[in-house]
Amino acid sequence: xxxxxxxxxxxxxxxxxxxxxxxxxxxxxxxxxxxxxxxxxxxxxxxxxxxxxxxxxxxxxxxxxxxxxxxxxxxxxxxxxxxxxxxxxxxxxxxxxxxxxxxxxxxxxxxxxxxxxxxxxxxxxxxxxxxxxxxxxxxxxxxxxxxxxxxxxxxxxxxxxxxxxxxxxxxxxxxxxxxxxxxxxxxxxxxxxxxxxxxxxxxxxxxxxxxxxxxxxxxxxxxxxxxxxxxxxxxxxxxxxxxxxxxxxxxxxxxxxxxxxxxxxxxxxxxxxxxxxxxxxxxxxxxxxxxxxxxxxxxxxxxxxxxxxxxxxxxxx
Amino acid sequence: xxxxxxxxxxxxxxxxxxxxxxxxxxxxxxxxxxxxxxxxxxxxxxxxxxxxxxxxxxxxxxxxxxxxxxxxxxxxxxxxxxxxxxxxxxxxxxxxxxxxxxxxxxxxxxxxxxxxxxxxxxxxxxxxxxxxxxxxxxxxxxxxxxxxxxxxxxxxxxxxxxxxxxxxxxxxxxxxxxxxxxxxxxxxxxxxxxxxxxxxxxxxxxxxxxxxxxxxxxxxxxxxxxxxxxxxxxxxxxxxxxxxxxxxxxxxxxxxxxxxxxxxxxxxxxxxxxxxxxxxxxxxxxxxxxxxxxxxxxxxxxxxxxxxxxxxxxxxxxxxxxxxxxxxxxxxxxxxxxxxxxxxxxxxxxxxxxxxxxxxxxxxxxxxxxxxxxxxxxxxxxxxxxxxxxxxxxxxxxxxxxxxxxxxxxxxxxxxxxxxxxxxxxxxxxxxxxxxxxxxxxxxxxxxxxxxxxxxxxxxxxxxxxxxxxxxxxxx
Numbered sequence: 021x022x023x024x025x026x027x028x029x030x031x032x033x034x035x036x037x038x039x040x041x042x043x044x045x046x047x048x049x050x051x052x053x054x055x056x057x058x059x060x061x062x063x064x065x066x067x068x069x070x071x072x073x074x075x076x077x078x079x080x081x082x083x084x085x086x087x088x089x090x091x092x093x094x095x096x097x098x099x100x101x102x103x104x105x106x107x108x109x110x111x112x113x114x115x116x117x118x119x120x121x122x123x124x125x126x127x128x129x130x131x132x133x134x135x136x137x138x139x140x141x142x143x144x145x146x147x148x149x150x151x152x153x154x155x156x157x158x159x160x161x162x163x164x165x166x167x168x169x170x171x172x173x174x175x176x177x178x179x180x181x182x183x184x185x186x187x188x189x190x191x192x193x194x195x196x197x198x199x200x201x202x203x204x205x206x207x208x209x210x211x212x213x214x215x216x217x218x219x220x221x222x223x224x225x226x227x228x229x230x231x232x233x234x235x236x237x238x239x240x241x242x243x244x245x246x247x248x249x250x251x252x253x254x255x256x257x258x259x260x261x262x263x264x265x266x267x268x269x270x271x272x273x274x275x276x277x278x279x280x281x282x283x284x285x286x287x288x289x290x291x292x293x294x295x296x297x298x299x300x301x302x303x304x305x306x307x308x309x310x311x312x313x314x315x316x317x318x319x320x321x322x323x324x325x326x327x328x329x330x331x332x333x334x335x336x337x
Numbered sequence: 338x339x340x341x342x343x344x345x346x347x348x349x350x351x352x353x354x355x356x357x358x359x360x361x362x363x364x365x366x367x368x369x370x371x372x373x374x375x376x377x378x379x380x381x382x383x384x385x386x387x388x389x390x391x392x393x394x395x396x397x398x399x400x401x402x403x404x405x406x407x408x409x410x411x412x413x414x415x416x417x418x419x420x421x422x423x424x425x426x427x428x429x430x431x432x433x434x435x436x437x438x439x440x441x442x443x444x445x446x447x448x449x450x451x452x453x454x455x456x457x458x459x460x461x462x463x464x465x466x467x468x469x470x471x472x473x474x475x476x477x478x479x480x481x482x483x484x485x486x487x488x489x490x491x492x493x494x495x496x497x498x499x500x501x502x503x504x505x506x507x508x509x510x511x512x513x514x515x516x517x518x519x520x521x522x523x524x525x526x527x528x529x530x531x532x533x534x535x536x537x538x539x540x541x542x543x544x545x546x547x548x549x550x551x552x553x554x555x556x557x558x559x560x561x562x563x564x565x566x567x568x569x570x571x572x573x574x575x576x577x578x579x580x581x582x583x584x585x586x587x588x589x590x591x592x593x594x595x596x597x598x599x600x601x602x603x604x605x606x607x608x609x610x611x612x613x614x615x616x617x618x619x620x621x622x623x624x625x626x627x628x629x630x631x632x633x634x635x636x637x638x639x640x641x642x643x644x645x646x647x648x649x650x651x652x653x654x655x656x657x658x659x660x661x662x663x664x665x666x667x668x669x670x671x672x673x674x675x676x677x678x679x680x681x682x683x684x685x686x687x688x689x690x691x692x693x694x695x696x697x698x699x700x701x702x703x704x705x706x707x708x709x710x711x712x713x714x715x716x717x718x719x720x721x722x723x724x725x726x727x728x729x730x731x732x733x734x735x736x737x738x739x740x741x742x743x744x745x746x747x748x749x750x751x752x753x754x755x756x757x758x759x760x761x762x763x764x765x766x767x768x769x770x771x772x773x774x775x776x777x778x779x780x781x782x783x784x785x786x787x788x789x790x791x792x793x794x795x796x797x798x799x800x801x802x803x804x805x806x807x808x809x810x811x812x813x
Contacts, residue, residue: 150377187452187495196416198409198449218527218555218584226697231487233693243445243487244407266762267700269693 027278027308027315031286032301033071036062039298047297053096056087060109061302063116067326068305068317077117084113085123092127093146103146104135108158115165116329125166132159133171141176142194152193153184157206161323164213165333178216181207189224201232201241205254212261212322226264229255237272238291248290249280249300252307257321260310270311277304348387355386370401376410380417391421406437406444427458435475442479443486452495469496473641477648484652484659494668497645498636502526504587507746510771511572512793518566519793520547520574521771523749527555527742528581528589535577536561540569555584557746558769560791642672660691667701677709699738699760706735707744728772731755740766756781757799764788764800778803785809 042048086098093102094110114120135144143155183195190199191207232239232255238247239255259265279292287296288304309319318327362379383389401411431454437447459465479489507523538545548562579588646669652662670676684702688695737759758780768788775797787809
């Protein structure tokens with residue numbers, strides 16, 4: 021069974037199920053502060069692989085609830101301070117489990133809307149003030165899943181993102197910052213969710229994104245950098261939202277993602293030969309779904325969640 | 338006096354704590370110089386310090402960017418530091434990017450920063466143009482030295498600029514069927530109706546009810562449905578200022594609209610006026626005068642495009658397989674007429690040279706193939722005075738993969754379209770052809786039947802031999 025040609029689904033499900041058993045590994049603990057995102061990555065990968073039942077729903081929801089703070093935001097783990105990154109992950113997990121009404125939606129909405137700077141339109145990640153288009157995406161995606169985009173100044177938020185556009189058609193983390201595929205996903209995703217894609221030069225940016233594909237079929241995040249499976253998501257979903265996936269070689273990318281699978285433990289790494297982790301696993305699986313793998317559920321490129329979940333919320337494009 | 342001393346000792350204590358904090362951040366950054374929150378914390382510590390040493394921070398950033406010239410956290414932090422060092426001018430920073438580029442032509446981060454600095458360093462149009470001409474030289478040097486480095490090629494495209502496309506109306510049509518009519522506006526770029534009530538229609542001064550186009554997306558074609566169209570002599574369309582807006586900020590509208598002699602308008606007739614309104618108060622087209630529009634409207638004159646194009650052609654003679662040079666040549670050919678054949682030839686070569694992006698090259702080739710086949714826009718407008726000529730368009734078996742709406746809009750009077758036996762993936766483009774009666778798409782690669790909804794006159798769609806998986810928007 022060659023890792024390069026076969027998707028090792030059962031092994032990946034096993035890998036994800038055993039994530040919580042790795043308590044003797046340092047990475048388990050150094051990743052504690054983002055555990056809630058880890059759960060969202062794991063759950064989404066499982067769902068796309070038709071294996072959502074591998075996790076116990078009530079156990080997961082209990083954990084999610086334990087991360088919810090009084091201010092309406094979620095922390096990365098029980099007892100951690102609230103941050104937009106983990107608030108989005110929390111809401112994404114709730115949406116996947118169709119459990120959004122189990123929590124005080126309005127408190128979450130208030131937490132998110134208070135983080136918008138009403139002068140620039142930008143979003144802070146938390147009360148300590150870091151501004152980044154990643155947080156614009158988290159806020160707008162989160163509010164969209166909750167059906168409450170009206171709680172923030174959307175035109176102003178869109179204007180901030182537009183000001184992050186660069187000479188190459190790409191987007192950075194704040195106005196003036198260099199184009200980077202991760203930021204591009206966040207900006208294009210946010211613009212798509214707020215029906216503002218007309219602000220993107222789709223031909224110019226689509227081409228810049230197509231140029232991320234390297235000789236080995238993998239994608240990098242910006243010029244002269246190394247390929248990485250996670251860019252199979254950041255770049256590919258952006259191309260999908262711009263309807264230009266056919267501008268890269270799907271076959272070569274698929275082979276690259278499959279080559280990064282770990283044939284022994286399951287899971288997907290950043291590239292062939294490296295250790296797998298749940299972050300690269302979900303983005304590899306989501307990438308394969310976008311490339312048209314029919315054994316996987318269809319993924320929504322705007323949300324990195326299964327289409328049946330976003331459809332259920334009335335968010336069909 | 339006692340309060341003053343207490344305050345000073347508080348400040349000193351705070352400064353000491355901040356200095357200690359910075360040492361901690363230093364240690365952490367040594368291990369992980371790419372952590373978002375570490376850099377944010379450093380910035381926060383400096384901003385919280387009673388007496389921050391921003392000059393020292395600049396030296397640190399210099400050292401970091403020497404070690405790793407592409408660390409985008411470092412570049413961002415540099416901009417945060419510069420914002421706190423008013424004695425450091427944009428010109429100084431512009432000079433810094435020159436140093437970095439001279440150290441290494443493929444320092445994309447430096448070229449990017451330069452693109453932001455150019456218009457703040459040189460503030461008059463003349464100074465900017467001089468700086469840009471100098472930069473064309475730097476680019477030339479860079480691409481001749483290392484033609485495989487993409488940074489300079491991308492910067493060159495930015496220098497050349499994008500052709501401004503002022504919002505214009507290509508034409509309006511009034512379509513009459515038995516049970517309803519439609520007023521159709523065709524623009525040269527996607528627009529949105531800001532408010533349906535800003536369009537008013539009258540026949541012999543009696544108001545006519547209409548449903549404004551309710552699309553939430555930008556489209557070049559808007560159809561306004563008229564449930565009834567009474568007979569009369571004079572049909573007047575009045576559009577308020579800024580009734581239509583384009584994605585790039587242009588707006589279209591005016592106080593008084595067009596008059597059309599209706600007479601006894603029979604069902605099945607089409608009244609077209611491709612030119613601008615003929616009234617005494619013509620509709621105005623306005624564009625906002627913001628910095629962004631000025632920047633996007635920066636566009637080098639034909640002589641510069643010509644010069645740069647020649648330079649790239651010379652490079653291609655020396656490096657005939659240089660993908661970046663070849664692709665740049667094609668990019669430049671889009672701006673001139675008469676080079677469709679050359680562009681098609683180069684793109685076929687690129688499909689082989691750079692196979693992974695074959696899909697992109699095929700789409701780009703389709704633009705030139707379409708251009709080659711249709712008459713240039715001037716001729717289209719002229720031929721509209723004899724409608725018999727331009728109602729049919731045929732382009733088969735030329736491996737078309739996509740149809741750019743910007744070029745297709747010029748064919749908006751088409752009634753019969755035959756694009757069979759190509760490689761089209763989507764048929765969505767037909768929604769911008771309001772007069773379409775028949776469309777042949779046999780033998781393509783279309784997966785969804787779509788785009789039919791607004792086409793009042795469509796009676797035949799040929800989609801045999803495609804990959805149809807789904808159908809959208811068919812009405813009874």
